[in-house]
Amino acid sequence: MAAEKKSFNVQVDAVLCKGCGYCKELCPKGVYAFGSEYNESGYTFMTVADMDACIGCRTCMMACPDFAIEVVEQ
Template identity: 40%
Template structure:
């Protein structure tokens, strides 16, 4: 699974931080264009693609997609 974050939609509520089983989501110390600290994934290689961040986010910040498999 591949997780992407739309930093501009994030309002920094922190709900995703609480539900991440790997504890790899944190609020960046920079602001997005709306003036909010935004969610960032610190070590994407550790992400298990569980989708909990996607499910709890009220602002649809996260997108979870199946990665394309390369045959051969």
């Protein structure tokens, strides 16, 4: 019997994110990418490049110094 793959909703709060890239560096599945837009504080914030690749390890949430990432199981 094959296990059903869990899916996760990954969100980056553009207002809080400073684009440090820790999430991108630490994500084992390449979920994140550097964005091209600027937030209200003048930072280019991170974007979710491949949400389907997320395995729900939440390493990004723990590494984010600005608490700008939320990973929720669907």
